[in-house]
Amino acid sequence: MKKLFVLMLALATSSVAFSQGKDVVDIAIGSADHTTLVAAVKAADLVATLKGEGPFTVFAPTNAAFAKLPAGTIESLLKPENKAQLAKILTYHVVPGRFDAAAVVAAIKSGKGKSELTTVSGGRLVASMEGMKVKLTDESGNASYVTATDLKGTNGFVHVIDTVVLPK
Numbered sequence: 001m002k003k004l005f006v007l008m009l010a011l012a013t014s015s016v017a018f019s020q021g022k023d024v025v026d027i028a029i030g031s032a033d034h035t036t037l038v039a040a041v042k043a044a045d046l047v048a049t050l051k052g053e054g055p056f057t058v059f060a061p062t063n064a065a066f067a068k069l070p071a072g073t074i075e076s077l078l079k080p081e082n083k084a085q086l087a088k089i090l091t092y093h094v095v096p097g098r099f100d101a102a103a104v105v106a107a108i109k110s111g112k113g114k115s116e117l118t119t120v121s122g123g124r125l126v127a128s129m130e131g132m133k134v135k136l137t138d139e140s141g142n143a144s145y146v147t148a149t150d151l152k153g154t155n156g157f158v159h160v161i162d163t164v165v166l167p168k
Helices: 002-019 024-029 032-043 063-067 073-077 080-091 101-110
Strands: 056-061 094-096 114-118 124-130 133-137 143-153 156-161
Touching: 024 032, 024 056, 024 143, 024 156, 032 056, 032 063, 032 073, 032 080, 056 143, 073 080, 094 114, 101 114, 101 124, 101 133, 101 143
Parallel strands: 056 156
Antiparallel strands: 056 094, 114 124, 124 133, 133 143, 143 156
């Protein structure tokens, strides 16, 4: 338990130092684990929006999360003719407001184990706890887990997730 606490403290400290003066897009751009996300944000023309004032809370899927999608899905979504669908999926990962990990956990506790989050796309994500992990459940019942928290940007927070969540 002590090792876990030290690891989480080190991650939080390095995350804050890493993200100082950067917005949520810059945080993703600076991460080798989010190159697919960055390419998708650019293809969907969402860079200017996500560099805006916000505030935003972004649940950012890693490259490994995108790799879990069926073969050819990413390539198809990155095509210009699928820009609207890609934008809907990406904005489903964004919640308006500035919610650090403590605020997300507090909302789950005050909601008696669940908190419904309305995304920028208008969809809903359900946040809950599974052991010590925050679990996000999308509208189809698929689950994603938060693996890193509180990457603080000038216009919001980024939380890293292990699976792409999808709107209906």
